[in-house]
Amino acid sequence: MCAASVLVVDDSATMRALIKHALSRDPEIVVVGEAANPFEARDKMKALDPDVVTLDVEMPNMNGIEFLEKIMTLRPTPVIMVSNLTAPGAAATLAALEIGAFDCVAKPSARGNMFIELPGLIKEAARAKSGMAKRRNAPSRGRSAVAKTARGAKLPDLIAIGSSTGGVEALMQVLAEFPANCPPTVIVQHLPAAFTGSFAARLDRVSRARVFEAKGGEELLPGHVYLAPGGGRHMVVKAGTRPSLSLIEGETVSGHRPSVDVLFGSVAKNFSGSHCGVILTGMGRDGAQGLLEMRQAGAQTLGQDEDSSLVYGMPRVAHEIGAVERQLPLGRIARQIFSGG
Template identity: 70%
Template sequence: MTAPATVLIVDDSMTMRALIRNVLRNDPGIEVVGEAANPFEAREKMKALDPDVVTLDVEMPNMNGIDFLQKIMQLRPTPVIMVSNLTAPGASATLEALEIGAFDCIAKPGAGSNTFETLPGLIKEAAQAKGRLVKRRGRVAAPMTRTAPSARAPHEVTCSPTGPELIGIGSSTGGVEALTQVLAEFPADCPPTLIVQHLPAAFTGSFAARLDRLCPARVSEAKDGDVLRPGHVYLAPGGGRHMVLRKAMQPYISLVADDPVSGHRPSVDVLFASIAKNFKGRSSGVILTGMGRDGAQGLLEMRKGGSRTLAQDEASSLVYGMPRVAYEIGAAEKRVPLARMTRQIFA
């Protein structure tokens, strides 16, 4: 019998700790081994209990969750799930945590909602990824300053006449860090790029803004009717509508409130299928780290339509779910390490 995933709950609110504990206690695959009201208490309990997963509040007195997360990733890499309020400051801080190396984020429950329903499954996935976090030792968030095109080194990625005319990217757990690394190397004149990253609705606008400060290309949260332009990256808004590529006089974005597909809305499958249907020119499809199988079928449709298709390899994926399925069903032509992904996209 597989041992249960052990969890340490870190939150300054006794009520919130109780809520998390009550959600987890009914799952036989999870054991809550401890609780802590602040990072200093949590540090001692991590040493004593060696939990598989830590749930961590973002806003706490004395030392906030971001500072504590940096210490965890530098000194004792452990899967951490951030538990955040859906406020603008909370969203920004949570995204910084994901870039540092947090496994995923989940919103604190609001009035009439229970956002913790997915927490047990997320914790069990995080526990399986514990060994992968050793390689993250010493990592810190990337500086949020735009890279000036004129300052690029000669070896950096450039567009070519034979490269893609359109790029689609899908990602989930671990994708915030992966996308940050991939897009930081995108040229300022990149082809129009459409991205679906599974995130709560309140986080996608902040994530787009952070990417825009980091990347040479312009990054924005997609809006219904946006006409695709070179040098622009469009991030699907979270929570409610699929992002679909349409083509009239010019390709444009349509946001559609259809049912979830592959368990998600927006869905990578929906985006990729629309690219396969409405864009017959040269395009590339990419699936990065993430749980589940969203995007695999859509990527297969892109490949059948003549697009170049890539998947992140297992060694560099925080969660080798979406890329694995894409490769196994023949949707991805090749598996590529994250460090070489941007060069492969533009090769």
């Protein structure tokens, strides 16, 4: 395997040295350059074409969020944000994930924390580079028109959605088109535990439906969207005369907990009404097998297409194993669910 090449961007020379030291111990990673600001980083990205960029949030002249947006628009590259997870930092980090950052790590609060998780994330991000779509048309950030139900169209009784890298932005766009009376909707988006609550609140602001971070035990109600909390338990749909949600312990599945596969599988097994499964942008294969189970149980199954996916991993695997009934650009997914067009 070729070493993953990394460009480290931070206005602090000390922090750049800490990151470089943490990465230099891994023989599968090479730091090919450093930059103290986005302007220097832009030139080095052109000259070095790194596999991955680590990027600070707070920098002079142009902050990391603004620079990230330029990267994802003009030169899509896996970016790992390196920031302090204070309350303002968490908001900035969520904004970065919405734009398309691969992941986020905290700066060390003491010398004992030397970015233990960073090398693994770098290698995962490097593997994702080849699957990053160029996104010929950047999705609109404005409030979308509400998807309208075609006359005579039969809506599903439940919608289940799974996503990972790039999914924060994708879910923002899809849920902005959900009407207030949408079928109950359950979502697994791979996110650190610290961010799912604030992400649910952000989705709630852009969607006419009500969006919540699931707590477990909720009855599935129309007009309600339930986001699985990050970091520790799987979210499943429980059978019953009044279907509900449960958060359960268990091993990681497809490398994740909560897992899209587990959610989708529980829908296929436990939900007796009509249902629709949607798999969006993300690296790996989580959700592919579960979506196949949903299709085999009679569900409508949709997958995001390659051109509109930030990382065409999860949708690709689902398509290849026959789990996806229809592939669509991101902007058409809500319309397909609600109007069949």
